[in-house]
Amino acid sequence: MSSSQIEQAAVNAVLSEIEATDYLLSYISSGDKEPSWDGHIYLYNNPDHKKEHILGRAPVQVKGRSVANLTKGNKKSFQVDKADLENYKMSYGVIYLLVEIYGLKKKQIFFIGICCPLI
Numbered sequence: 001m002s003s004s005q006i007e008q009a010a011v012n013a014v015l016s017e018i019e020a021t022d023y024l025l026s027y028i029s030s031g032d033k034e035p036s037w038d039g040h041i042y043l044y045n046n047p048d049h050k051k052e053h054i055l056g057r058a059p060v061q062v063k064g065r066s067v068a069n070l071t072k073g074n075k076k077s078f079q080v081d082k083a084d085l086e087n088y089k090m091s092y093g094v095i096y097l098l099v100e101i102y103g104l105k106k107k108q109i110f111f112i113g114i115c116c117p118l119i
Contacts, residue, residue, distance in 0.1 A: 028041070039059075040058060
């Protein structure tokens with residue numbers, strides 16, 4: 001798989017999971033050139049997704065990785081550039097998602113963490 005195919009598959013996996021919820025809405029793009037972030041996830045207190053029902057939004061970074069085997073268990077780590085960490089701190093955090101892709105059909109999403117500065 002090419003890097004653009006991996007990125008598209010990773011974003012599609014995340015979008016599919018978010019679409020299965022009633023209270024989340026995503027604005028995540030693939031192939032973007034925005035530094036450090038891929039978009040946002042909005043949290044609503046009502047499934048109608050009206051702007052008056054927004055509880056908040058969080059910036060999101062999605063990383064895809066083609067793997068020979070999906071990881072067993074729920075622990076995963078990933079290298080992040082220092083400049084990205086500084087940007088995440090400046091924006092008060094990020095939802096960092098790593099998507100393992102095995103072939104074209106099997107995908108596994110790991111929530112790596114939310115980086116937040118101490119205030």
